[in-house]
Amino acid sequence: MKHLVVAFATVSCICALSHPDYIKPCHIKKPDFNKCALEHGNYAIPYLVKGDKQRGVPKMNPMKLPLVEVVESNFRLAMKDLSVYGLENSSLTDIKMNQTYLDLTFHADRLMFIGQYEVDGKILFLSLQGSGPCNLTSVGGNFRFVSVLQEYTEGKETFVKFNKPTMDYTLERAYFYLENLLDSGDQQIGIDINRILNENWEDVLKDIDVPLKETVTTVVESVVSKILRNIPAKNIFPD
Template identity: 35%
Template structure:
């Protein structure tokens, strides 16, 4: 099924000029030629996540407790459309960095993150069907997701800024695996209680297939979120300061 997706994140990561800054105290620099380089990067990333999620305006990283997405649109041809405005995403403080691989020679970055519990809440407008389940209405959306494992891959390039090289991510992509999801939509079919309850039950009985329809939105949101954090840090901290030779 082909989806057209729009996800707008107002995350505040710098675009264009960023003032060069030193490493923040919650991040540890890792020398690129040390034998435990990968382990050093992972330890530093794990220690930094709790602070990064709370935001750091100095490095253009906003507070993500909660993360607010002004608008999401998901369309599949003329027969399905979902719009959610002012979506609040709760639970990013449960994120754990499981793996981190910085391949500096080939300019590649890989990270695996486990988000133990996410809750997405916001007003929705839906029309169409998922699987064989008809959906029509305007109301409040609540999606709770347990155990989101996200694998993030990207390339990076080095750009000159103030006489120093800075990393910039390119060609980023994310895949996810979910343990369990729960969904509830209020006011389906103009508030028809019986039909709404039946539809919500059908959605939850088939949550894996429903999640497949929402997967493009979730993966794009996570990709943009990680890119925003990476761009905020890399735009201010030079490559040499992050990964010195000694």
């Protein structure tokens, strides 16, 4: 049994708004549509990272996540008051898109997740228990998202929904730092456990692969949905 909770410090805007200037349309019937979408997507990133309060898009330099919680049969990890740093330096590297399908990949040189954690359960061969500050860092990440685009009508306008996204990723490296592991006064124990986690970072990611992907896709789906809900489909895919 697996349970995942991701909380956001944002409020969605449900009012009809004109599409933002930083979202530039591309003509769907032109042969260079994907190239145009890639170029315009990278143009929009610096604006999106600053946030768009009017449309409920959160500030992302850093992005704030009040709670991320993963619960499996013998493992629980809760991360509170997370600040995600590094999104401002990310870039889109590939887009394949039409009116019903989106396949995009973005690259982030370094993402840092800094906050407070609570852990209780097994990962690798280790029984972990503790709480305190944490720093999880990814280096050289490539994140690919695939989603169905589904049209729906609200009032007299047709909009596009970012529906059921999935994610795959590759990292050059990941680093973990969990302070006060085992709630022990012996700092060396925590140092040794963190060293084991970092030496076996690929195996650690395999153990948390599914909830990690679900967490990231939930964040991305929330942000993209807040943007799309205020842009009529005709402005995204003009003839």
